Amino acid sequence: MSFDLQDIPLDSAASAAIADQGLEYRLLDPGNRGALAAWVEADMRGFHHSRPRKSDAAHQLRILSDRRVLGVYDPKAADTETPVATVSGWPTGLTVPGGRSVDAWAVSSVTVSATHRRRGIARALMEGALADARAAGAALAMLTVTEATIYGRYGYAPAAQAATITVDRHRVRWIGPASPGRLELVEPAVLRDDAAAIVRRAVARTPGEVDRWPGLLDRVLGLVEPDRDSARATRVVRYDDEQGQPQGFVTYRIAREPDEPGILEFEFLVAATDDAERELWRFLVEQDFVTGVRGRLRSVDEPLAWLLEDPRAITVSDVVDHLWVRVLDPVAALSARVYGATGTLTLEIADPGGHADGTFELEVAGNGRGELRRVDDATSGPRAAASPAAPSTRRSRRPSQGIRLGVQELGAIYLGGVRPSVLARAGRMTELAPGSLALADRMFAAERTPHLSIWF
Ligand SMILES: CC(C)(COP(=O)(O)OP(=O)(O)OC[C@H]1O[C@@H](n2cnc3c(N)ncnc32)[C@H](O)[C@@H]1OP(=O)(O)O)[C@@H](O)C(=O)NCCC(=O)NCCS
Incomplete structure (x- = not known):
């Protein structure tokens, strides 16, 4: 899909439904930083987040430059520049069984201000988003959701699950094969380019993964706000194969009280090969001075249970309808x-x-x-x-x-x-x-x- 996201006309049905409420449906101009900043504020408020810091807001504006950004404005509001509802959409590939990527349309930032809820605004935005997706030639639309009861009415269904995996460190005894490559602890900024290439290959291995991660790598590597405590605590280990080619990485943090062993939390374990996947798991679960290892948004079908002598060292929880x-x-x-x-x-x-x-x-x-x-x-x-x-x-x-x-x-x-x-x-x-x-x-x-x- 290659076209200018601004060229898709505003969906007339959505515009009319919103106008019926005395409100205005607008497509934001990517060059209007003031309007985009107000939109980001509304999006954050809609999801009950704190106001963004300057560096975070700047990062979000960069991400939005690749998206179609829409807002609903209330001309009677005290602040007419901040939208009362937000939504964004962008074309991206979705890996399907067999490894091809299908043209899809990602939908995000669906919020309606608590002052304007339950008047049909979200419905108008969601139907507008489907019209945009069709106009862009997408085979399907997709989203990740806060609640499982909102999107079925627009034809969406859960297609890929995710789960939290917790491993009890004391019960870990590795029985998997050794991998032929080696691990390197690297600084996050050093990994940036290799990480993007690894992600591209890893995404193609798994149905359900999406191939455009706008700005996400900078965030998980802690590069957006490097002074934040969470970024300073972020460690990265990379797996290189026998030829020295980077094939996987994991970003993780160890949270601990003074004098106490910690808990290793990881956000992204990305592997382009089975060897890399096994070796990164081994690195995580064999850490010393931790009591447990926890990863979120993991597959419900991880090979880990077959790599440990005691499969009961693993707890799978929070299984969610993720995609x-x-x-x-x-x-x-x-x-x-x-x-x-x-x-x-x-x-x-x-x-x-x-x-x-x-x-x-x-x-x-x-x-x-x-x-x-x-x-x-x-x-x-x-x-x-x-x-x-x-x-x-x-x-x-x-x-x-x-x-x-x-x-x-x-x-x-x-x-x-x-x-x-x-x-x-x-x-x-x-x-x-x-x-x-x-x-x-x-x-x-x-x-x-x-x-x-x-x-x-
Ligand atoms: C979810 C949200 C966008 C709904 O906005 P809204 O404008 O109040 O929704 P609408 O009035 O258009 O409602 C459309 C339909 O969705 C239903 N609905 C709305 N919010 C719902 C919710 N949280 N759970 C279940 N159903 C919901 C309505 O009852 C209505 O049902 P109907 O079509 O059977 O009549 C809004 O509550 C919100 O911003 N929530 C916080 C942010 C969030 O969770 N966003 C979702 C991101 S994935």
């Missing part, structure tokens, strides 16, 4: 990924939002590549095609295998994190012929459990 996906263009989305089994499957997709509605045929060849074709009349949608007044010739030759599902269920199974048969057991999907769910389970399976290791 939410909303399919907009089923053909682009489903044709991008690789499937776990060959076959032909009809998908009857219902989308109340009108973006992904239709009947499609998914055909997967021997190499796992899938091709999705619309098999109803694109203008009529599945319900119209099913009506006697609008018969479809393709539908009268219905293939024997197929499933009927909503757009949320499609988002849930897209990356392979949820089996279609589980959604069928929950009454959220039906099969068109016996055996279709078993086939769908095999086809939608992914080679690796989807995982997203960041917030955006």
Whole structure:
């Protein structure tokens, strides 16, 4: 996707819904630093954060230069320059099973001021964001969420989970193989360029990871506000392979009281190879003078339990529905990924939002590549095609295998994190012929459990 984010016109339906409230929907000019700074303040307030420090605000303005930034303004407010609602969006790739990156649209900074809540402003912004995503040609929209009850109504569903992993240091005895490379403790600033390259390769290994981390590396490496206590405590270790090529790193901090052993907290363990992943885990769990090791936003399917003699040294907690996906263009989305089994499957997709509605045929060849074709009349949608007044010739030759599902269920199974048969057991999907769910389970399976290791 290459275009100017400013060229997408303001969604007229969202503008009208907001104007009905006596408010104004605005696209912010990336050159207007004053307006952007007020927007950042509103975003921080919306998430109940403190006001940003100068260096943090400057960092956020840099990040926003790559985003489409929208605000809602109240002309009757005492401060008409600070928005009463915020949202931002930007194009980014999402890794799908098989390692390709699909064009996606990330949505973030969804806030509505407590003085203006529950009047439909968030709904207008979310529908506007989907219109922006479509205008940008994205196959899907995605977000990470504070609450799991907000976004289903717009067609999003949890597609990749994350968890907190805690390891009891005293129970650790490593039984995994030794890795052939070496570890180096490096200063965060030294790692910056290598880190970006490692991240790019690591992201391509895991469905659910996103490929643009605007400004995130500077933040996790503690380079945004280097004088902050948390930045000064940040340590970085890098794994280099036998050829001396950097293949992974982890950023961590050890919190401790005087004279007491500490707790090692890590934010990012990023590995482009299995060797790097194992060796970085080993480095973390074999630290001396710590009682435990804790990492957030880790995969629910880490290999760690198989690397320790005592798998009960590990506690998995706070399993969350971390990445939410909303399919907009089923053909682009489903044709991008690789499937776990060959076959032909009809998908009857219902989308109340009108973006992904239709009947499609998914055909997967021997190499796992899938091709999705619309098999109803694109203008009529599945319900119209099913009506006697609008018969479809393709539908009268219905293939024997197929499933009927909503757009949320499609988002849930897209990356392979949820089996279609589980959604069928929950009454959220039906099969068109016996055996279709078993086939769908095999086809939608992914080679690796989807995982997203960041917030955006
Ligand atoms: C969440 C938030 C954006 C909602 O804004 P809002 O303008 O009050 O929402 P709307 O009036 O447009 O409500 C739209 C729908 O969402 C529902 N809804 C709103 N907030 C909700 C919440 N926190 N939990 C569950 N449902 C919610 C409404 O009931 C309404 O439902 P309906 O479509 O069935 O009628 C706002 O409360 C907020 O800023 N929260 C703090 C920041 C935050 O958590 N943002 C989410 C980031 S992931």
